[in-house]
Amino acid sequence: MTLFPSLSLHRLLLIGSALFLANMAHANEQSTNAIEARIAPVGKVCIKRQSCQQDAVATPVANVAPAKEYxxxxxxxxxxxxxxxxxxxxxxxxxxxGNIKEWQPHIAKGMDTLLKDAIKGVGAMPPRGICSNCTDEELKHTIQYMIDKSQ
Incomplete structure (x- = not known):
């Protein structure tokens, strides 16, 4: 009994090689811009009766929701x-x-299901699709990228 009876040894070796090469390509790809974006200030405090920038709105700090930018x-x-x-x-x-016909059944499931499947793995795709260091948010953006290219 084989683990993937519908896959030939050639296909399994091809998939395994692709997964190995993709993991090797990751290395250290954090750019300076990404680091600067993560540590940038999220806002400014404006105190009543003091001059603030004209475009800033005086809001008590307790009521300010943190901006959630990707x-x-x-x-x-x-x-x-x-x-x-x-x-x-x-x-x-x-x-x-790019193949609309192949993506339609997946798109119909909705983003939540697609993301859940990508995180846990589905069929021959391993968990997180071999991007073990991808965040859930990154996976969601990647799925959206593939959907956008396939509609």
Missing amino acids: TGRAGEKIYNTYCIACHSTGAAGAPRV
Whole structure:
């Protein structure tokens, strides 16, 4: 009994090689801009009866919700590093980016299901699609990138 009876040894070796090469390509890809964006101040405090910048609005600090801007890696970069081996060729049944017919059933499931499947792994795709250091937010942006390219 084999683990993946529908996959030939050649395909398994191809998938394994692609996964290995994608992991090796990761190395240290944090750019200075990404680091600066993560440590940048999130806002300013404006005190009543003191002059503030004209475009700033005086708001008590306790009522200010932190801005939630995406500061992760670009979905395109993650796709090109980790996902392209299977999602450009359709290896192991992966929907090919750009193929509307293959993506429609997946898109119909909704983003929450697609993200859950990407995090846990589905079919021959391992958890996080071999991007073990991708955050959930990065995976979501990568999925969105592939969907946008497939509609």
